[in-house]
Amino acid sequence: MNIVLVETNPQLNDAYSVRVKVFVEEQKVPPEEELDQFDDKAMHFVVYDNATPIGAGRLRELDGYGKVERICIDADYREKGIGKLLMEKIEAEGAKHGFSAFKLNSQVQAINFYRKLGYEVSSGEFLDAGIPHVTMKKHI
Template identity: 60%
Template sequence: MNTKKVNTREELEHAYKVRMKVFVEEQNVPPEEELDEHDASATHFVTYDNNNPIAASRLRFVDEYGKLERICVIKDYRGKSYGKQIIIEMEKVITEKGYKNAKLNAQTHAEEFYKKLGYETVSGEFLDAGIPHVTMIKKL
């Protein structure tokens, strides 16, 4: 398993490929909602299994938070700590940039996963792309 911050156009395409597979094909998010105006300025991450991209995410800095977004793992690879690994890498970058807080909008089915990683729910349920979410934060 190799999680890395995206540095090349090819790696960025790999991250987009994972996001499209998970969010658009599997969860029926419209493609125009999945890839948005924030992608150009975000820091992207991709995880590989033997050069095969299997997880992706992006990170933005909003107010006092490192905001973890678009975290996804290809279905066949879920439950094998790839999601945890990509979040650890994102949190490292957040602290390296001098931020002390992380924030994310979690799909409600993944809320317990994030709680195990130290995130606390701070909102009620809301819809994003037609999918129930909650906002969660963590002090780093």
């Protein structure tokens, strides 16, 4: 596995391809909600298994936090610790950019994954793209 901070258009397209596969095709999120106006301002990350993109995520600044978004792993690669490695890479890169606190909107089904990484629920439940979410925060 190799996790890279996106630097080229082909890498960005690889990240988008995983996001579309997981969020649009698998979870039925409308494409116009998945690829949004924040993509241009975010740092993007892509996980490769050899040359195959299998995971993605992005990080941007929001209200003084590093806002972690669009974390996804291809279904064939889940439950193998790859999401944890991706989050560690994103947080390390965020720390290099001066972030000492991170927040994210977790799908309710993923709360325990983020709790194991030190995130705490900081909101009530809400819908995003028709999927139940909560906001979670972590200070490093």
